[in-house]
Amino acid sequence: MDGIHDLGGKLGYGPVDVNEPEEPFHADYEGRIWAMTRTAKAPNITIDWWRHIRELVGKDDYLDRPYFDSWAQTHIASMIDGGVFTFAELENGKSETAPLGQVDEIDYDGVLALNNTMAFRFDRPVETTPKFTAGQSVVTNTSGHAGHTRLPEYARGKTGVILSYRDAHIFADDSAKGDEWAQHLYTVSFQATELWGEDANPKDSVSLDLWEDYLNAG
C-alpha cells in the first residue's frame, strides 16, 4: 500500500531529535500499551494484518499523534475487527458478554520467563528451490499493490545484488490476508547511487530483506 507509512527517502521531515532522554518510557501509557500488545491479541491475528491496520491509521493521526497513540488505535481497531469488543463496550468501559478468558496475575520473574518464549520464528520448510543465489544481480518490481507489502517505494525498479539467502519466511503480503505460507527471502544490497543518484556517496549501500516475488533476474 502506497501509504503515509512508506517513509523511506521522503523529504521534508526535518532534523532528528537526538537529545531525547534515554529512559525506556516517557509516559505511563507507553509501557501499558506495549505490555497489552504483548499479552492480549485478537484471535488468529497475524503480525502482518496488525501492521496493515497500523498503516491504515489516518495520515494526520499517523504523523502527528504520539507514536504509541497509533499503537493504541491499531490495537483497538484490531480487537473491534476481531470481535473482541464493540465500540459501545469500549466507550462504556463495560463488557456486555461473559468474560472471554481469565488471566491470572504473574510476577516479575514470570514476565521475564514468558517474554523469553516470545521469539517467534517466521522461517518454514518449503519444497521449492530458491531462484537466486548470493552475488546475483536482481531488479525489484516497479509497482506495489493496494494491500500490505514490504517492498518500499524507494526500492522499486532498482538493481541490487543478492547479499545472502535467508531461507523461506512467511510471506508478509499474504499473511496480512490471513494466508500464511513461506517464500524464499533474501537480503538485497543496493548501492546508494542506484537509489538516490549521483549525490550519494558511491561507497554507501542500503540493504533490504526482500521476498522472491519482489525480485526479477537482473
Added chain:
Amino acid sequence: MPSFDAKKITKIHQHLHSHLPSDTALRVKALETILVEKGLVNSESIDRWVEVYADDIGPKRGAHVVARAWTDSAFKARLLEDGSKAVDAMGYGGPASGHLKAVENTPDSHNVVVCTLCSCYPFSILGMAPNWYKTAAYRSRVVREPRAVLAEFGVKLSEDTAVHVWDSTAELRYLVIPERPVGTDGLSVDELAKLVTRNSMIGTDRDLKAGGI
C-alpha cells in the same frame, strides 16, 4: 476472526478518530479497562511487564552481547553465524529476536539500522526503541542521507568510510557490533559492557569511549 478487510478497518479508524478521547493516556486507559472487563488482561501483570521492560530488558543486554563478542572470538563467530541462537543461549531471547543478524563495524565501514515501513526493533536485546527511531524524520532520512543524520548524532565519518544502512523490511532484526575502543585491554566483560551505548548498537553512535569506569 480478523476480517482481513482494509475497507472495514478504514471505517473503524474513522470512527475511532472521531470518538476516542483526544488524550492518548485516556485512549490507552479505555483499552485496558475493556480488556480487564473481558478477562483478557490483568492490570497488576501489566505493571510487572512495564517494570521488566524498564529494568531487565533493555540495552544492557545488547551491551553484554557486544562486550562478550569483543572478548570471546568463538562467541563472536557464533553471533555472526546465528545471532538468535547466540543470544538465546545467554537467556536473552524474546520478541523480535527470532531472526537476529549482527553486523560489525570496521575502521572503514559503519552500519546503521532503520525500519522505514514501521518500527521493527530487536526488543529482547535492546528493550524499548527510542522515540527518534520511530519518527518520520529518522525513518525517511537515514536511508537517503545517512551521513547527514549521523552528523546530527555527532558521528563523524570520513568520505572513505562506507556507510551500510539496513532497512528491516522482513523479520530479520539487526544488531550493530561497534568497534572496541582502544585502551580497554584487560577490562572484564562487565566493565566493557558499560562502555557500549544503546545508540552504538543501532548505529547512531560510533566512537565509544574507553573512560568512565
